Amino acid sequence: GSALLFAQNAQELFTRLWQPLAPALSAAAGSLWMSDEEAATLTCVAADGPGAESLLGRSLPMAQPGGSAQPGVAALQLSAITPPGWPSVQTAISTPEVALGSLVISRPAGKKPFSAAELRLLEMIAQQCALALNNLRLLQEERRANEYQNLVRQVGAHFHATLDMDALLSTVFADVNRVLDSEGLSLWILDENGDLVCQQARGGASQAIIGVRVPLGQGVVGIVAQTQQPLLIKDAITDPRVFRPADRKTGYVTRSLICAPLLSRNRTLGAIQALNKKVTSGQFTDKDLNLLTQLADSAALAIENARLYRDLQLSYDATLEALASALDLRDRETEGHSRRVVAYTVRIAHAAGLEPAEISEIARGALLHDVGKIGVPDAILHKPGYLTPEERTIMQRHPELGYAMLLGIPYLRNEAEVVLYHQERYDGSGYPHGLRGNAIPIGARLFAIADTLDAISSDRPYRTGRSF
Secondary structure (H helix, E strand, C coil), rough: HHHHHHHCCCHHHHHHHHHHHHHHHHHCEEEEECCCCCCEEEEEEEEECCCCHHHCEEEECCCCCCCCCCCCCCCCCCCCCCCCCEEEEEEEECCCEEEEEEEEEECCCCCCCCCCCHHHHHHHHHHHHHHHHHHHHHHHHHHHHHHHHHHHHHHHHHHHHCCCCCHHHHHHHHHHHHHHHHHEEEEEEEECCCCEEEEEEEEHHHHHCCCCEEECHHHHHHHHHHHCCCCCECCCCCCCCCCCHHHHCCCCCCCCCEEEEEEEEEEEEEEEEEEEEECCCCCHHHHHHHHHHHHHHHHHHHHHHHHHHHHHHHHHHHHHHHHHHHHHCCCCCHHHHHHHHHHHHHHHHHHCCCCCCHHHHHHHHCCCHHHHHCCCCCHHHHCCCCCHHHHHHCCCHHHHHHHHHHCCCCHHHHHHHHHHHHHHHHHHHCCCCCCHHHHCCHHHHHHHHEEEEEEEECEECCCCCCCC
C-alpha cells in the first residue's frame, strides 16, 4: 500500500504492484485497465506476460456485471483478453463514487484456480490501488483545470494583443485544439443576411468548410447562435440538429461536437464549434464545453474590438478621401492625381514585398501627399507658366506645411513621413532636407516613383502628358 501511494501514474503503479504480486500468486500474466470519463470503455494502460504488447492501448466496452467480475463495477470479458486455458481472475478497482478500472491476473495453463483466500487478498490490494488511482485522478483533474485556466488566460492575452483576426485565430486555434484535443475547430460569424458563415477553421475538413453558410436557427451553430446557449452533442451522427449539408459538402463525419455562442452585450456575433474529440469514445465532456464557452467569451470581445477598430479605420479613410477630393477640386489641372498615385504606389509596394499594414500607411500618406498645398496661394498654385525662384521657394514649402498639419494626429504619424519626404530624390537633389539614398523612408521613395510616373503621363498647364 505504501509503495502504491508513491506511484506517479498508472503504469508505475502496475509495475510496483506486479513485482511482488506475480511470485506471491504464481501469476505469469497481468494487466491494468482504466475506465474512461464516461465509464463506457476500459483501456489497457499496463500489462506483463504473454500477449502484453497486443493488450497495451486496447480499448474494450465494459461487459455486463457478472461472472468473475464484481457486480456493478467496471467489467471485462476475460476470455477476450487472457491466454486460452489459463486460470484468470478479474478484480474491480473502484470507489463508492466511481469505477476506476480492473486488475486482471492469470496463471499458466494447468495451474489450480485462484482460492478464496487469494481472491480476498486481491480485493484488499484492489482497495489500495483504488486509493492510489483516485489520488492520481484527482491530481490529474487539478492539473487539467490549471491547464484550462492557463489556456483561457493565454488565449485572452492573444485576443487582446492584435486586431488582425487571421493572425489571431491562427495562434489561438492551435492552443485550443491542444487542450480540447479535437479533430477540428471552426469559427462562424453572423452576416447581415442572418446567415452564419464559416470564417476560420482548423483540422478536419477545414479547407472545404470555410465559406459554408448556415441559416440562423438551423444546424447546431445556427441553434446555438439563435438561443445564445452552448450545446454538447455526444452522438452527432443521429442527432437531427446537426446541419447535414455541411457534412455532405465536405465528406467529413461528425461524431461528437461542442458549440458555444459568441456574445457581445447580449448580441449574437456568431459561434465557435469543436468537432470529434480525439479519444476512443470520441465524446466531449461538460468540462470541454465549459472551456469552449470561456474561450468564446474572450473571442467575442476581441471580434467586437476588431470590428470597432475596422469601422474607425473606415471612418478615418473616408475623411481622408474627402480631404483628397477637396484638394483635387482646388487644383483641377491635376484632378484625380491623388487616387492615381495611391494606386501606383500600392502596386509598387506589393511588388517590393512590404507588409500589408505598412502598405496601408504608405497608401494613406500617398493620398495626403499634397495636403500642404492648402497653404500655397492660388496665384502660385494655378499659374499657367513656369514659377519664379521666389514662387518656387513658396511652393517647395508644401511638404513641411503638410507634415505640420498631420504631426498632431497620432493615427497619421507614419503617414506624415511620406508627406514630408515625398519630394526628396535618391541623389540628394530633392527638398526640403536634401536626403539621399536609403536615408529617405521607403514609403516616400516608393511614392516618388509613382508620382513621377503620373506627372510624366498627365497633362499640365505648361505641357502635354506623354503616353503611358
